[in-house]
Amino acid sequence: MRGVVMIKPGEVRVEDRPEAAIVKPTDAVIRLSATCVCGSDLWPYRGVEPVDHQPMGHEYVGIVEQVGDAVKNVKVGQFVVGSFATSDNTCEICRAGYQSHCVHREFMGTAQAERTRVPNADGTLVATPGHPDPALIPSLLAASDVLGTGWYAADAAAVGPGKTVVVVGDGAVGLLAVLSAKQMGAERIIAMSRHESRQKLALEFGATDIVTERGDEGIAQVKELTDGLGAHSAVEAVGTKESMMQAIHSTRAGGHVGYVGVNHGVELPGMELFFSGVRLHGGPAPVRKYLPDLIDLIWRRRIDPGKVFDLTLPLEDAAEAYRAMDERRAIKALLTV
Amino acid sequence: MRGVVMIKPGEVRVEDRPEAAIVKPTDAVIRLSATCVCGSDLWPYRGVEPVDHQPMGHEYVGIVEQVGDAVKNVKVGQFVVGSFATSDNTCEICRAGYQSHCVHREFMGTAQAERTRVPNADGTLVATPGHPDPALIPSLLAASDVLGTGWYAADAAAVGPGKTVVVVGDGAVGLLAVLSAKQMGAERIIAMSRHESRQKLALEFGATDIVTERGDEGIAQVKELTDGLGAHSAVEAVGTKESMMQAIHSTRAGGHVGYVGVNHGVELPGMELFFSGVRLHGGPAPVRKYLPDLIDLIWRRRIDPGKVFDLTLPLEDAAEAYRAMDERRAIKALLTV
Numbered sequence: 190m191r192g193v194v195m196i197k198p199g200e201v202r203v204e205d206r207p208e209a210a211i212v213k214p215t216d217a218v219i220r221l222s223a224t225c226v227c228g229s230d231l232w233p234y235r236g237v238e239p240v241d242h243q244p245m246g247h248e249y250v251g252i253v254e255q256v257g258d259a260v261k262n263v264k265v266g267q268f269v270v271g272s273f274a275t276s277d278n279t280c281e282i283c284r285a286g287y288q289s290h291c292v293h294r295e296f297m298g299t300a301q302a303e304r305t306r307v308p309n310a311d312g313t314l315v316a317t318p319g320h321p322d323p324a325l326i327p328s329l330l331a332a333s334d335v336l337g338t339g340w341y342a343a344d345a346a347a348v349g350p351g352k353t354v355v356v357v358g359d360g361a362v363g364l365l366a367v368l369s370a371k372q373m374g375a376e377r378i379i380a381m382s383r384h385e386s387r388q389k390l391a392l393e394f395g396a397t398d399i400v401t402e403r404g405d406e407g408i409a410q411v412k413e414l415t416d417g418l419g420a421h422s423a424v425e426a427v428g429t430k431e432s433m434m435q436a437i438h439s440t441r442a443g444g445h446v447g448y449v450g451v452n453h454g455v456e457l458p459g460m461e462l463f464f465s466g467v468r469l470h471g472g473p474a475p476v477r478k479y480l481p482d483l484i485d486l487i488w489r490r491r492i493d494p495g496k497v498f499d500l501t502l503p504l505e506d507a508a509e510a511y512r513a514m515d516e517r518r519a520i521k522a523l524l525t526v
Numbered sequence: 527m528r529g530v531v532m533i534k535p536g537e538v539r540v541e542d543r544p545e546a547a548i549v550k551p552t553d554a555v556i557r558l559s560a561t562c563v564c565g566s567d568l569w570p571y572r573g574v575e576p577v578d579h580q581p582m583g584h585e586y587v588g589i590v591e592q593v594g595d596a597v598k599n600v601k602v603g604q605f606v607v608g609s610f611a612t613s614d615n616t617c618e619i620c621r622a623g624y625q626s627h628c629v630h631r632e633f634m635g636t637a638q639a640e641r642t643r644v645p646n647a648d649g650t651l652v653a654t655p656g657h658p659d660p661a662l663i664p665s666l667l668a669a670s671d672v673l674g675t676g677w678y679a680a681d682a683a684a685v686g687p688g689k690t691v692v693v694v695g696d697g698a699v700g701l702l703a704v705l706s707a708k709q710m711g712a713e714r715i716i717a718m719s720r721h722e723s724r725q726k727l728a729l730e731f732g733a734t735d736i737v738t739e740r741g742d743e744g745i746a747q748v749k750e751l752t753d754g755l756g757a758h759s760a761v762e763a764v765g766t767k768e769s770m771m772q773a774i775h776s777t778r779a780g781g782h783v784g785y786v787g788v789n790h791g792v793e794l795p796g797m798e799l800f801f802s803g804v805r806l807h808g809g810p811a812p813v814r815k816y817l818p819d820l821i822d823l824i825w826r827r828r829i830d831p832g833k834v835f836d837l838t839l840p841l842e843d844a845a846e847a848y849r850a851m852d853e854r855r856a857i858k859a860l861l862t863v
Contacts, residue, residue: 452799
C-alpha cells in the first residue's frame, strides 16, 4: 500500500509500505477516506524533532476493513472517526475523561496512507450514524484531532457563557478553539492573528475581536479590552515559550489557560507563573471523550470545522501538502486517498 | 518602636524603627500580639534574593490601635488577623476569590515589630469573636499565612472526599496542607518527609502514609500506593524545580497540583508538563478568602495549626529565630511582642 514517509527533515515521500494488518486481537484496520497533515508534523519537518525514514500521520477517518478477534463494538463496513491517541476507554484514567493518557494508550503514527492499523479499536473508534455525505468528510476528519484539540483547549480554559477568552495561535487548532469557544457560549472571543485570511476565518468561526500585536503590546491590548484585568480564559495553540507567556499574561489571576501546542524547548519561568495566579491545564487532548458530541454537531451541520482545510491534494502529493503548510501558504492540507 | 531588620543575607537585627503610622485613610495600625518568621524570609536570609537593610515580617495578629478616616468596619480595640497580601475585598478579582491579586494589593513587610501599618484595612483584617485565650494565639497567627497558604494549596489541588493527595514539603506550609486535606475529607494523605519530628506532626495532622524517598524513587513509591496511576492531587510547598517535578510526576493526568512554594530559579520543562496532563494552580494564597472559616475552626478548637510553632522567642531574639529555621532546628519560630 502507499504511505507517507518522512525521510529526513524537509523531505517527504509517498512510498510502497507494508500492508496494514491486525497485530493484536483488539486492533482494527481501516481504509482511509481522508487524512491530513498536522501542525505537529512540522516539528520534525523543520528539524526541531529528530526524524529518519518515519511513516507519518495520526488524523484519520475511513471505513473499517478488518477487526481483531477481541473487537466487539466496531464492525467491518462502518465509517469511523478515531483519535491520535488510542484508548481502551474503560480504565480509571479514561473514565475520568483523560483517554489521551489511557493506561493502554498507543499513539497513532501511520495514518497518512491507504490503510492504517488502529490499536484499542473498541475504545478509540466512533462510528458515524451512517456513511457520510462526502461534503462532511473534511469536518469529520477535523474532529479526529484539530477540532478535538481546539475543543479540549477551550474546555481546559473553562470557557463558558459570559466569559472572555483569548486565543493565541491562528493555526487550525487555534481557529477551531475559536469555533469551540463560540459553541460553549463565550461572550467575547479575542483572536490573536496577523494573517488576513486567518483573521477572516476566525471572525467567521465566532471571534469578536482581533488583536494583531504580540508580546507586551499584545498583552496590553488584551488588558485594554478587559477593564485592565485580563481575560477569564486563554487558549495557547502554538507551543513556544512566547505563546505560553502571551497566554499566561493575558489571563487574570484565578483564570484558566488551556494549552495544547506541543511544547518544544519551552522552559516556563516558575516565578512568573507563580505570581500570575492562573490555572494551567493542557497536554494531548482526550479527543475520544468529545467525539460523539462533535460528530453529532457535524452530522447535524451545526458546525463546519472542515473549513480549516484550505488545500486538498491526493495522497501522492503529500510532499506539496507539507511544503504549503511549512510555508504557511495553507492553514491545513487534506489528503484524499 | 522595635522591629526586625535584615541587614544583609545571614544578618538579622532588632532595631529602633520609625513608629508605625496611618499613611492612607484606608490604613489601620495594629499592636502585634505575636508575629513569626516565614519560610519565604529564608530566601533573602540565604542570599537567594537580594536584601539590604530590609524591615521584615508579613504574618501578624494583634489589636487595632488606630484606623484611618475611611476605615468603616475595623474598630480600635478589636483583635484581628490579617493576610500577607492586603486587599480591598471588593474589586472583581477579590470577588472571584483571588484577594492576593487584588487590584489595590499591597504586600505586608514590616510585621516583625511592635506595631505595623496595615493598608486596605477593611478588606484585609478579620476580627475574632472576642479577645482570644492566649493559648489560641499561635493558631490564629498561623491562619495569617502558613495555614491559609496550606489550605489554599489543598484547595488548588482540588482535595476532597475519596481523593488521594501527596504533600511535597514538610515545612510548616506542607504540614498545614496535610491538616487542610484532612479537614477537606481526603481519603489518603501521603506526606513526603525525611525528618522524624516532622513525620510525627504530619501523622498527627492526618497523614495516612509517609514516603521518605525523593526524586524518581519517591515518585515510584507514590505510584505503588496508587495502583500505578499517581495521586489525584499533589501539594507543592517548597518552591524548587525538584519539588515541582516531584509533585507533577506524582499526579495522574487530569489530577491537580496546587503549588505554593515561592518559586526561585524554577524553569519548568514545558514538554514534561505537557505530557503529564496535570492541572497546575498556585501562587500567593488568597488567605483573606479563607480567614473567616479558619478563625471559626480555630475558635471552636477544631484544629490546632499553632503546633507548627516549635520555637517561641521574644521579638528581641529574632536573630536566633532566623538561625533556628535556617538550620532546620525549628519548623517555625513564633516571636512574642
